[in-house]
Amino acid sequence: MKNQSCFSIILILLALLAGCTSKITESPGTVKQTDKPEIKLPDETRLSTHVVAHWPNLPGWSEDDLYAAWQAFKQSCSVLRQQLIWQEVCNAATNMQATDNKSLRMFFENQFTPYQVIANDGNKKGLVTGYYEPLLHGSRQPSEHYRYPVYGAPDELLTIDLGTLYPELKDLRLRGRLDGRRVVPYYSRAEIMSDPTILKGHELFWVNDEVELFFLQIQGSGRILLESGEIVKVGFADQNGYPYNSIGRILVQQGELPLEKASMQGIKQWGQLNPDKLPLLLEQNARFVFFRELPEDLSGPIGALGVPLTAGRSIAIDPRSIPQGAPVFLATTWPNTDKPLNRLMVAQDTGSAIKGGIRVDFFWGYGPEAASQAGRMKQQGSIWVLMPNSYTVPQLAQQ
Incomplete structure (x- = not known):
């Protein structure tokens, strides 16, 4: 891909x-x-087929507590109601009086049709990982202790949107910078790390841990506990345009970590034990993320849809397979177990590593438990997207 x-x-x-x-x-x-x-051009605009299903086909659908998912879906409606197909169902969600579980189940079953998502290669299962909102320790001023900068987006970073000219590439945006009259790729992580003058003046904060800062970039949002005791929230602002390269996979390929220990926790431990090797490892992921400070009263980090994420109910998906904002029923297992984890989620985010017809990143929220679950999650799962009854797909199959 x-x-x-x-x-x-x-x-x-x-x-x-x-x-x-x-x-x-x-x-x-x-x-x-x-x-x-x-x-x-390679056809990347459709990565899956949506096949009509029936509510009993969704494992555990009748047992799920739907209130948090309904609240998350109403957040989506602030964006979705701009599209005609979603207006009726969003109005119905907003105007609901009874919000007990029976009423909410009736709402979803009356307003939506479930479609099982099947990848183009015929697979009905795909990879489910997790992410979370990390807590870092930092300062608004650099010091010997706080010396790793969290950068805001630079003014010279260009975004090249090809979607107007090429509608099938509406989700593809290139990043670059001007070199004279030429548009060239923006600086890679290695270039930024080796030359602090590139982003001088764009520092938002300085933190005390290089590995934690790297994982903040992977998660896309987080919180920073300042020396004053204030906690600030930061969220994704932009990125430098390079593809994501997993440093966990690199460590496995180099024989530095066994596959079963290539989790977030395992990588952090490796970094603590190998500080001299760490910069070179991080440079091999050329992608670099820029941040912005967020209002402190937000209920959660802002996802790609533009609404706050809900812990345990928001997921990141590939928008070429699942419409952003749509409810999605996920059937998977709890991290590192066979215990079923079946619940209604809402597709409110995307990610550079979240690519494929059946590919889900589960948002666990904030705190040590969320970090633990997200770091260990690497499960198989199936998904059903819930679409308004007026939605149709070509040559719809019946399950």
Whole structure:
């Protein structure tokens, strides 16, 4: 998938640099040139099939406590009601008077149709991981103790949105910077780490732990306990445009960690034991995340949908498979166990490593228990997306 993405980008940029005029045909994945042969782009716009299911097909559906999921879905509606297909169901959710579990189950069963998500390769199960909101220790001023900067987004960072010209690439945005009159890739993590002048003046905070800062970038949001005792919230602002590269996988490939210990906890422990090797390891993930300070009264970190996440009920998904904001029923197991974890979630976030037809990142919330669960979660799971009854898909199959 990653190689296909790079191939698509290269073809598009070559077409743009050639100065040719183009238009999008109705066939997804094809760019029609007015004066050149067709360029066939890999079709990445549809990663799964949605197959009509029935409520009894959803494992544990009748036992789930739906109140928190209903509240999370109402958060989604602040964005979804801008789309016609969601307006009726969002109005019904907002106007509900009875919110006991029986009434909420009736609401979802009357307003939605469940569709099992099946990956393009036919698989009905995929990977379920976890993420959380970490707590770091820091300061608004650098010192010998607080020397690792948390950066805000630099002014020179450009975002190149190809979705207007190429609708099938509406979720693809390139990052870069100007070098004279040329747009070139933005600086990699290795370049930023080796030259502090690149982002000088964009420091928001300084923290005391380089590994914790790295995982803050992976999680995308967190809290910082300042010397004054104040706790500030920071959230994702932007990123430098490079693909995510798992340092856990690198440690396994290099023989530094066995596969079963390549968890967040295992990587942190390795970093503490190998401080001299740590910078080189971190540089191998070229992706770098920039942050912004968030209002302190937010109920949770802001996800990609633009609404606060709900612990235990929000998930990150690939929007090429699941519509952002939609309710999603997840059937998986608790981290490192066979105990069923079946509950209604809401797709309110995305992530650079969350790619695929059936790929879920489970938001556990804030605190030590959330960190423990998220760090250990690497389960298999199935998902059903709940769509308004007016939703249709081509050649719908029946389960």
